[in-house]
Structures are given as structure tokens and as C-alpha cells.
Amino acid sequence: MPYTLAGPVHHELLIKKSRFIACVEPMADRAGALVRVAELRAAHPGATHVCWALLAGGQSAAVDDGEPGGTAGRPMLEVLRHQDLESVLATVVRYFGGVKLGAGGLLRAYTDSVAQALLGVDKVALQRRCELHCQLPYALEGHVRRALEAGGAQLLAARHGSLVGLSFSVPEAAQAALVLRLNELGQGQLGWVDAPV
Structure with missing residues (x-):
């Protein structure tokens, strides 16, 4: 049975001076996700990237937002799938700290940001x-x-x-x-x- 979240959960990671601000929240569709991502861009004008992953049936998406392909959006989406979640949006706002992390470092950073946000979260059974x-x-x-x-x-x-x-x-x-x-x-x-x- 798929689950969703009762409300948003957050976590922040600092890795080699880069700041990763994660949020996972309930989201029904892509239109809502695009609005939320636009709000985050407006709230964090100095951020280098706003990467996101949406797991919402046929409207799912994974966006790297300028990070090397496959290092942000797709790994975030896999964390959501592994948690058996549905109708959720994961976003990670990154402020670049001046030190490159490499593809493996980026993949770990985005995966860990979302996974840490979901630690101990109360899941709610998704009622169709x-x-x-x-x-x-x-x-x-x-x-x-x-x-x-x-x-x-x-x-x-x-x-x-x-x-x-x-x-x-x-x-x-x-x-x-x-x-x-x-x-x-x-x-x-x-x-x-x-x-x-």
C-alpha cells in the first residue's frame, strides 16, 4: 500500500561548504510541484540549484536543474520509491560552497538530504x-x-x-x-x- 506524508518534513546538510536544504511534502500533481519549485526559487534567489523529484503516478518527474545528469533528481526519486511513497514532492535547494563534490559526491548529497528528511517521519496511508x-x-x-x-x-x-x-x-x-x-x-x-x- 502506498503512503504519503501528513505534512512537510525538512533537513539541512552541510558538505564541503555546500548547503543542501531538503524538503519532502505532500503533492498531488506536476502543476502543484512547478508552483512550489517556483516559490523556492523566489525564496532562495542566491541558490545555485533547486533540484526536485515528484512521485505522483503518471505525473512523476526528476529534475537535476543544472547539476550533472542523473546526480540529483533521479536519486531523489529513488529514495521516494524505496520509502513506498506516492503523491509527494522532494526538493533540495543547493548553495554552492566553492568545492566541487564530483558526480558520486553529488549523488550521495542529494540522496542523503532526502533520506535524512524522511527519518522517523509518520507516513499516512494514501486513500484513493x-x-x-x-x-x-x-x-x-x-x-x-x-x-x-x-x-x-x-x-x-x-x-x-x-x-x-x-x-x-x-x-x-x-x-x-x-x-x-x-x-x-x-x-x-x-x-x-x-x-x-
């Missing part, structure tokens, strides 16, 4: 969620909202027209039971739709 949409009469809205809350669903949107349209997400493991419960509550008056209405 699915999004569902339904329509129902106004008279059922209160009952359905209570059932959603009891079923661990998160209400995403509510639209009020001739019918009430609800969009919500639910852990995949709880989906079947919640749909069954909502169908029982609706007594044939609750309809499922493919997209928000």
Missing part, C-alpha cells in the same frame, strides 16, 4: 478517492448531506435549481457502501450523473 455527482429533490438534501458526512465523503459543490445537484468525493473503499446507502435514502428519487449539473 473518487468523485461522484447526483441530483435529488430538495426534501432529501438534509438526509443526503448527513449520510455523506457519516460515510466519510467530502462535499465539493452544491447547486440549487429545479433539483439539488451535489458533487462529492469519497474514499474508493467506502464508495459502494455509500452509494447503496444513498440509493436507499433516495427511494428512487436520487439520480446519478456523470458530471456536475
Whole structure:
């Protein structure tokens, strides 16, 4: 079972006057990762490199940011894989200290920065969620909202027209039971739709 992190974790290494500032944090997709990397570049204008690795399904990436190929991003990504993590971003901001570390030294520095940040971290089981949409009469809205809350669903949107349209997400493991419960509550008056209405 893949895990993610409850929140960001940090670690800093000093190696031959070079400073490596690591952060590993939850991240759902590449768009979010790019925003975070841009924030780090702005926060550390004097940094030589901002290397990063994203492990997020089909959106995974490994970026060396000017370091010799394969010495930063890929080793960081392998640390995340070895820890059985998913939906996480590892970043390492490097301030060059004037002494070259060589390819092996760089590989160890980036790997150790991320691995040290993850020491003793509390992992959270990653719950895959699915999004569902339904329509129902106004008279059922209160009952359905209570059932959603009891079923661990998160209400995403509510639209009020001739019918009430609800969009919500639910852990995949709880989906079947919640749909069954909502169908029982609706007594044939609750309809499922493919997209928000």
C-alpha cells in the first residue's frame, strides 16, 4: 500500500561548504510541484540549484536543474520509491560552497538530504478517492448531506435549481457502501450523473 506524508518534513546538510536544504511534502500533481519549485526559487534567489523529484503516478518527474545528469533528481526519486511513497514532492535547494563534490559526491548529497528528511517521519496511508455527482429533490438534501458526512465523503459543490445537484468525493473503499446507502435514502428519487449539473 502506498503512503504519503501528513505534512512537510525538512533537513539541512552541510558538505564541503555546500548547503543542501531538503524538503519532502505532500503533492498531488506536476502543476502543484512547478508552483512550489517556483516559490523556492523566489525564496532562495542566491541558490545555485533547486533540484526536485515528484512521485505522483503518471505525473512523476526528476529534475537535476543544472547539476550533472542523473546526480540529483533521479536519486531523489529513488529514495521516494524505496520509502513506498506516492503523491509527494522532494526538493533540495543547493548553495554552492566553492568545492566541487564530483558526480558520486553529488549523488550521495542529494540522496542523503532526502533520506535524512524522511527519518522517523509518520507516513499516512494514501486513500484513493473518487468523485461522484447526483441530483435529488430538495426534501432529501438534509438526509443526503448527513449520510455523506457519516460515510466519510467530502462535499465539493452544491447547486440549487429545479433539483439539488451535489458533487462529492469519497474514499474508493467506502464508495459502494455509500452509494447503496444513498440509493436507499433516495427511494428512487436520487439520480446519478456523470458530471456536475
